[in-house]
Amino acid sequence: MKKIFKIILNTIPRPLLIRLSYLARPILAFFLKGNKYTDPIDGKSFKTFLPYGYGTQRTNVLSPSTLSLERHRLLWLYLQNETDFFSAEKKVLHFAPEQAFYKRFRHLKHLDYTTTDLLSPLADIKADICNLPFEDNTYDIILCNHVLEHIPDDTKAMQELFRVLKPKGMAILQIPQDLNRNTTFEDNSITDKKERAEIFGQYDHVRIYGRDYFDKLRDIGFNVEAVDYTASLSKEEIITYCLAEGEIIPVVYKS
Missing domain, CATH: 3.40.50.150 (Vaccinia Virus protein VP39)
Structure with a gap:
């Protein structure tokens, strides 16, 4: 998962990535539903957050629903x-x-x-x-x-x-x-x-x-x-x- 997200971040131009993310968010949020971590922006909870980073990837930092970071x-x-x-x-x-x-x-x-x-x-x-x-x-x-x-x-x-x-x-x-x-x-x-x-x-x-x-x-x-x-x-x-x-x-x- 971390490797896939790193490739996506480093190959897809940011404006296109923004547009594609609108399609990906509801899918990610559905499959990662849980009660361990909560995004205070929308109040939704998940079993895990996603990794993120252009170089060294940080684990459990990208909210599946709002795509917010820390x-x-x-x-x-x-x-x-x-x-x-x-x-x-x-x-x-x-x-x-x-x-x-x-x-x-x-x-x-x-x-x-x-x-x-x-x-x-x-x-x-x-x-x-x-x-x-x-x-x-x-x-x-x-x-x-x-x-x-x-x-x-x-x-x-x-x-x-x-x-x-x-x-x-x-x-x-x-x-x-x-x-x-x-x-x-x-x-x-x-x-x-x-x-x-x-x-x-x-x-x-x-x-x-x-x-x-x-x-x-x-x-x-x-x-x-x-x-x-x-x-x-x-x-x-x-x-x-x-x-x-x-x-x-x-x-x-x-x-």
Whole structure:
């Protein structure tokens, strides 16, 4: 199973993979029904979750029903339990919208919800994150998760995110992060896709963020909260929801 999923992830273009996944989800959910693990996004339970990873595969992390990963389920719980995202009127900009969230956020009538990306078939507006077609101080909330590691000029992308966020607005900017690293690692001389996948975790990643990611966000002008939300959950919840214990949610604000 792990080998099959690895081949699929590394051979099928992401936009096509998104479309095909709509067909696969109900089949996977039906055959994996159980009561050991639960996806908090839709409340459905399974005997196991699926493996996932472009390089080294992580076991028991991909929800059969929503196709959410650890970070998606953690973010859902944080938004649901710690913010007014699901109740207050907000103008929201969502980059590279994840399937686990897309329809659910779209159906929330209190949200003025816009999606954007260069390639995703789920994007309302095709746009370059380094040159956004939005006015200054437009959005109350920005969701931009696992995007910045793909962007060569992440400083410019962060500046654009800061520009279009309203004063007192909140952005959640999740990235794959190695908390054992003091500084972020980049090496543009590595061009072989296989080698990049081995070093950066995915062939289309351009860096591995270290703990200095938070300092870079502060330098842009954001107020930063590095939230370890799993510390607020029980061990049982972490296991049941298949979360990554200690994963940090970077929550930033524009003062």
